[in-house]
Amino acid sequence: MGDASWPGEVVHDALGLALGPDEEAVPARDVVGLALRRNPRRAHLPVARLLGKHLPVAPARVRSAAEALADRVRRGLPEHGAAPVVVGFAENATALAHLVADALDAEHVVHTTRRVVAGAAVLAAFDEAHSHAPRHVLVPDDPGGWTPDRPLVLVDDELSTGRTVAATVRRLHRRLPRCRYVVATLADLRGPDDDAIPRLARELGVRVDVVAVARAALTAPADVLERAARILAAEPDTTARPSPGPPVTAVSLSLGGAAEGARHGLDRAGRAALGTAVPGAAEVLAGALGPRPGRVLVLGCEELHYLPVRLAEALAGRGHDVEIGATSRSPLVARDVPGYPVRSALAYAAHDHALGHAPERFVYGVGAGRYDTVVVVVDAAARTPALRGPDGLLPRLAAVAGRVVEAVVPCRPPRPAAGPVVATRRGPGFGTFARDEVGWLLSDLAGHALETPTAAREDAIAAGTSYAATLPVEPAPSPAYARVVARALDRSAAPVAAAVGVLADRVLARRGRGAVLVSLARAGTPVGVLVRRWAARVRGVALPHYAMSVVRGRGLDRAALDALVAAHDPASLVLLDGWTGAGGIADEVRADLARYAAETGAVVDPTVAVLADPAHRSALYGTRDDLLVPQACLNATVSGLVSRTVARADLLGPGAYDGAKFYAENAAGDRTAAFLDVVSSRFAPCAPAPPATPPDHRGARYLAALRGDGEADPRRLRGGVGETLRVLLRRDPEAVLLAPNAGPDLDPVRRLCAERGVAIRPLPASAGGIASPYRCVGVLRTR
Numbered sequence: 001m002g003d004a005s006w007p008g009e010v011v012h013d014a015l016g017l018a019l020g021p022d023e024e025a026v027p028a029r030d031v032v033g034l035a036l037r038r039n040p041r042r043a044h045l046p047v048a049r050l051l052g053k054h055l056p057v058a059p060a061r062v063r064s065a066a067e068a069l070a071d072r073v074r075r076g077l078p079e080h081g082a083a084p085v086v087v088g089f090a091e092n093a094t095a096l097a098h099l100v101a102d103a104l105d106a107e108h109v110v111h112t113t114r115r116v117v118a119g120a121a122v123l124a125a126f127d128e129a130h131s132h133a134p135r136h137v138l139v140p141d142d143p144g145g146w147t148p149d150r151p152l153v154l155v156d157d158e159l160s161t162g163r164t165v166a167a168t169v170r171r172l173h174r175r176l177p178r179c180r181y182v183v184a185t186l187a188d189l190r191g192p193d194d195d196a197i198p199r200l201a202r203e204l205g206v207r208v209d210v211v212a213v214a215r216a217a218l219t220a221p222a223d224v225l226e227r228a229a230r231i232l233a234a235e236p237d238t239t240a241r242p243s244p245g246p247p248v249t250a251v252s253l254s255l256g257g258a259a260e261g262a263r264h265g266l267d268r269a270g271r272a273a274l275g276t277a278v279p280g281a282a283e284v285l286a287g288a289l290g291p292r293p294g295r296v297l298v299l300g301c302e303e304l305h306y307l308p309v310r311l312a313e314a315l316a317g318r319g320h321d322v323e324i325g326a327t328s329r330s331p332l333v334a335r336d337v338p339g340y341p342v343r344s345a346l347a348y349a350a351h352d353h354a355l356g357h358a359p360e361r362f363v364y365g366v367g368a369g370r371y372d373t374v375v376v377v378v379d380a381a382a383r384t385p386a387l388r389g390p391d392g393l394l395p396r397l398a399a400v401a402g403r404v405v406e407a408v409v410p411c412r413p414p415r416p417a418a419g420p421v422v423a424t425r426r427g428p429g430f431g432t433f434a435r436d437e438v439g440w441l442l443s444d445l446a447g448h449a450l451e452t453p454t455a456a457r458e459d460a461i462a463a464g465t466s467y468a469a470t471l472p473v474e475p476a477p478s479p480a481y482a483r484v485v486a487r488a489l490d491r492s493a494a495p496v497a498a499a500v501g502v503l504a505d506r507v508l509a510r511r512g513r514g515a516v517l518v519s520l521a522r523a524g525t526p527v528g529v530l531v532r533r534w535a536a537r538v539r540g541v542a543l544p545h546y547a548m549s550v551v552r553g554r555g556l557d558r559a560a561l562d563a564l565v566a567a568h569d570p571a572s573l574v575l576l577d578g579w580t581g582a583g584g585i586a587d588e589v590r591a592d593l594a595r596y597a598a599e600t601g602a603v604v605d606p607t608v609a610v611l612a613d614p615a616h617r618s619a620l621y622g623t624r625d626d627l628l629v630p631q632a633c634l635n636a637t638v639s640g641l642v643s644r645t646v647a648r649a650d651l652l653g654p655g656a657y658d659g660a661k662f663y664a665e666n667a668a669g670d671r672t673a674a675f676l677d678v679v680s681s682r683f684a685p686c687a688p689a690p691p692a693t694p695p696d697h698r699g700a701r702y703l704a705a706l707r708g709d710g711e712a713d714p715r716r717l718r719g720g721v722g723e724t725l726r727v728l729l730r731r732d733p734e735a736v737l738l739a740p741n742a743g744p745d746l747d748p749v750r751r752l753c754a755e756r757g758v759a760i761r762p763l764p765a766s767a768g769g770i771a772s773p774y775r776c777v778g779v780l781r782t783r
Contacts, residue, residue, distance in 0.1 A: 080448055250404050349391045443652055632726060735760070
């Protein structure tokens with residue numbers, strides 16, 4: 001601009017604004033200038049000096065500002081916390097948000113949009129009260145990864161009042177609640193009375209932090225709009241609307257199938273794909289520019305800003321003199337005077353279909369002769385005839401620039417997720433089940449040392465600590481045990497497959513094609529996957545499947561249950577587990593869901609469907625035989641390498657799902673896919689299962705009767721094959737009671753007893769006149 005004055009001085013003095021004092025090391029005047037705009041809602045606009053939007057700058061300055069902002073966000077996040085979700089506000093912060101997401105290695109990034117996109121699913125809509133185009137929408141393809149333990153980082157170029165951010169958080173919290181939000185902005189200009197954000201935090205009971213590169217209150221006198229109106233009435237409109245210039249050159253840039261931006265959201269893989277495509281696209285663009293393009297402006301089109309920044313960086317890396325800017329809907333006033341940021345403006349006819357459609361759009365800072373070459377980066381959807389019409393962007397730019405190159409990139413259409421949105425974790429990022437086979441309603445506790453030796457864990461449990469406060473150590477199985485298990489699983493595959501079919505048919509008979517499977521992590525999760533496979537392959541019914549936590553003494557994970565009830569009819573939910581021992585979890589679930597119905601009015605069937613029900617506790621079961629259920633034998637290695645669940649308030653904030661760990665480092669020993677495939681290969685068409693017989697609770701009665709026959713307190717007894725294996729693998733067993741006629745499929749029990757030095761005693765065929773429904777019972781050691 002040719003002068004050293006602050007590009008906000010003119011508006012600051014004319015409108016009687018006050019800026020300061022500075023509260024950060026970076027002065028606010030280094031980050032923003034002040035411009036006038038023709039807007040009856042707010043006459044002045046803080047114009048970011050580091051954004052490369054209204055004021056073109058070197059692309060390195062844009063990245064540096066984004067990384068400085070990301071660093072401030074990072075400092076406030078937990079060291080071992082889940083990766084955040086980043087949301088940017090259109091149109092100014094689309095590139096900024098994407099660059100912040102890159103620096104944070106965010107789970108997901110998306111920006112709001114004003115473009116009308118056919119087929120997009122609207123997650124939230126909200127208004128920016130002071131804007132020239134107030135309506136925004138958020139249209140991510142699949143926000144299913146926005147689990148509540150992930151902080152939501154909202155990025156904007158400047159924060160004037162905080163009302164738009166507060167409205168956004170309020171709407172998103174209704175759909176995908178969480179306990180932590182971070183507002184990240186280049187300039188926090190709120191005054192002492194701008195309390196929308198802290199009021200919202202108190203209202204929702206959540207934490208909302210605000211981080212900024214610069215922070216200083218910008219306040220205006222009561223008559224600021226009248227002052228601005230007088231200035232604008234006397235100010236001639238210097239916005240240029242020149243006659244068309246010479247024809248422009250067009251070049252198509254391939255992105256290799258990657259999305260051109262984050263309008264519909266990008267996860268890590270999506271961002272990586274776009275990053276991989278940039279060098280090739282930049283090479284094609286550089287070829288079109290030739291060896292001596294002179295001074296170059298890479299110009300994004302409104303929300304399409306991140307990719308132009310990346311292309312400008314690549315051209316600068318080739319030694320070209322490059323700046324980055326972007327077109328805008330905001331009608332700023334241009335004044336070619338010192339102390340004012342916007343020295344030139346060019347208007348052109350809109351060339352896309354947007355909410356609150358404005359017939360004219362603008363380019364700033366592109367005065368005649370300033371650039372030798374202007375590269376206009378436009379996506380295919382916005383490349384309409386209006387772009388090249390006599391009053392279009394390209395002809396008018398050609399009138400003021402030496403050369404204009406139109407760089408056309410593909411526009412990826414929306415791919416909205418099918419069905420209701422529930423925030424979950426999925427494989428391969430969490431667990432080794434296929435992505436479509438289960439969504440885990442769990443927080444990721446990777447990085448936390450939770451594994452506790454058996455003796456210490458047993459002492460803590462005996463002293464009253466919940467078993468869900470720590471994780472058991474799960475060592476790799478010995479080679480001998482692994483061989484025994486492999487033989488046993490081969491023997492049990494057919495009866496397990498048959499039981500899966502019976503259970504699936506009974507679920508379908510009870511809930512119909514609208515059933516929603518909800519397995520109790522983690523023993524129930526392989527069962528849910530198998531039931532889902534059976535329903536699809538044998539009955540042609542596609543069922544959604546989620547996994548959630550349940551903790552004895554507390555009940556179901558309330559955050560997970562709320563998310564499921566918000567997305568699905570509560571009557572459609574079917575709870576699934578692997579087996580019954582004595583029925584304690586069934587009692588826990590029934591009592592908890594009765595409380596939930598009383599508190600919320602949402603009625604969920606408390607029946608826990610199980611693959612094997614030797615305790616005779618469930619009305620939905622695959623078999624009442626004491627079946628060897630494979631996931632009981634090998635813990636995480638047949639359960640997607642996911643740990644047991646953890647419920648710890650000190651690790652999980654309010655509203656977060658219960659947690660678990662994904663043992664990805666044990667991938668070499670994972671047998672999940674092999675187990676599922678072996679059982680699935682035994683599926684066979686059959687007649688619908690007969691109706692289930694009512695439960696009679698004989699398992700609990702038998703265990704109680706054992707005490708009268710001289711055995712341990714029933715609270716130390718764990719009935720059934722599944723529970724006995726759990727005791728041997730993760731607890732401190734005193735003995736195992738084994739039925740004399742237990743077949744070779746129970747060799748895993750025998751082998752573990754031998755390896756751990758656990759005595760085997762005969763299991764009575766009956767106790768108190770009750771025939772044993774079990775083939776083995778584990779006895780815990782007294783502590």
